[in-house]
Amino acid sequence: MPYLYRNLMLSPQDSEEQLPQLLASRLAVPLAALSRICILRKGIDARKKPQIKMVYTLSFSADDSLRSRLDGDSTVEWLEEQPIFTPPRLSSQAHVVIVGSGPAGLFAALRLAEYGVTATLVERGEPVEQRALSVQRFWRDGTLNPESNVQFGEGGAGTFSDGKLTCRSKDPLMSWVLDRLISFGAQPEIGYLAKPHIGTDRLKGVIATLRNHLIDKGFTVRFGTRFTDLTITDGKVTAITVNDTEEIPCDHLILATGHSARDTFQLLERRGVPLQAKPFAMGLRVEHPQELVNLIQYGRQTATCLPAADYALTWNNTTTGRSAYSFCMCPGGVVVGGASEAGGVVTNGMSGQHRNSPYANSALVVTIRETDFDGAGPLGGMRLQRLWEQRAFDAGGGGFQAPAQNLMTFLRMPGKGEVRSSYRPGICETDLSTVLPPYVIQTLREGIVDFGRKMRGFITAEATLIGIESRTSSPVRIVRGSGFESVGVSGLYPAGEGAGYAGGIMSSAVDGIKIADALAKRLEACINSPAAPSFG
Secondary structure (H helix, E strand, O other): OOEEEEEEEEOOOOOHHHHHHHHHHHHOOOHHHEEEEEEEEEEEEOOOOOOOEEEEEEEEEEOHHHHHHHHOOOOEEEOOOOOOOOOOOOOOOOOEEEEOOOHHHHHHHHHHHHOOOOOEEEOOOOOHHHHHHHHHHHHHHOOOOOOOOOOOOOOOHHHHOOOEOOOOOOOOHHHHHHHHHHHOOOOHHHHOEOOOEOOHHHHHHHHHHHHHHHHHOOOEEEOOOOEEEEEEEOOEEEEEEEOOOEEEEOOEEEEOOOOOOHHHHHHHHHOOOOEEEOOEEEEEEEEEEHHHHHHHHHOOOOOOOOOOOOOOOEEEOOOOOOEEEEEEEEOOEEEEEOOOOOOOOOEEEEEOOOOOOOEEEEEEEEEEOHHHHOOOOOOHHHHHHHHHHHHHHHHOOOOOOEEEEEHHHHOOOOOOOOOOOOOEOOEEEOOHHHOOOHHHHHHHHHHHHHHHHHOOOOOOOOOEEEEEEOOOOOOEEEOEOOOOOEOOOEOEEEOOOOOOOOOOHHHHHHHHHHHHHHHHHHHHHHHHOOOOOOOO
16 A cells, blocks of 8 residues: 655755655655655645745655554555446446536546446537637627537536636545546646646547547437427436427436526426526626736746746625635636627636736626525526626627726726726726626625735736626526435436536536446346336
């Protein structure tokens, strides 16, 4: 069993090739006595600016002659190895359909493939290569493809949000996800970075490779195929309709449509599938010069040995109970349009693999509670999002231009600066207090003042706010039970962020995996049952 050693530090300019010798020195053993030295985690310690340190956790093996001494060393830990996933091979003939090719849908498919189970994967949008062209056209001239855009299409919404892989969960399946992403072309360091990301530019190739792997495993992948109806017979899924005309037999449906599939939420409500309204958040994007963020966070401006600096900020109003916080922070990134409907403006942020844009941006959002749309039913939050997206569209003057305002002007402080942004398709200077509910605007103003205390220099005339950030998470939960099935419809497995059970690439992928495991267990029980039903 390997060992674990934490808190080895290097200066940013030091070579990681020094780590094995540093480890041996700390352990007071010959380097030749150590083997299989690997980086398990790499982070940044910026507490003593500008003396920044890179902090490493290493795993290693040691000669048997050292074991008794290492076992008594308090600085060394045993590294418990995770068991290798060895699924049973199943031969079920059940019709499995996966709707949506975001992280939940794709990783559910990958996991099913491990069992030898195939499925039909349907996606309303385009393959990622064509989708990227549709998105670029929208950013260039405001021509929206409502079926294939930043929200819809192969890879899901995270494809155009730089592929951030941070997640609060410590689920052991996280490493399974990272290993698969690396095997399909992601950079190996995502396996150990404290804040891993792939980058939109590289993620597109990873997704295409993953899709081709599924096809090689026998999956049918259909693009331009929109889920438009659901057939329920005696409380069980029996078929779905796509593109309004074609029926596909379906014994088990994994529904992984993402947080913006509003037509799907409306369909489920009509079909009596149990839904609940859930809290989410709305706000604005803020954009600063990246050099300024580097100076605040590192105590110095950009050095080639340090990554573009990020930040995470929170504030809570103890009187109202509302929180303001940064979300989806994109160092070295750009602000982009993320609309999926005509007549509504949605902002998003993204970065490339190298995060080398001169700008840093982040959503600054405020919690939206069910009481804010009380009495509007399970889709009340969705309608609230749409209302304010339309207000933002009007304030931007049309053409999907985003309303924008200098940060100092928004805060009603002296020192107005220019209103400029990397946002595409373009911005229109306006009063942002008109594009969000008053309680959101007030909480943002109070929260940003607090952020300025925590990050000296955050409040500056060099910063621009762009509206609106409304698609932080699903405003709807598709209610499911302990077995991951809908509580009202047998054979329906709501998955990922759109179902209201995940937030971001990693947690959505893990949710998809768990659903695939639950479905495989059910298929195995049917196969082994003497009275197994005949699927066909």
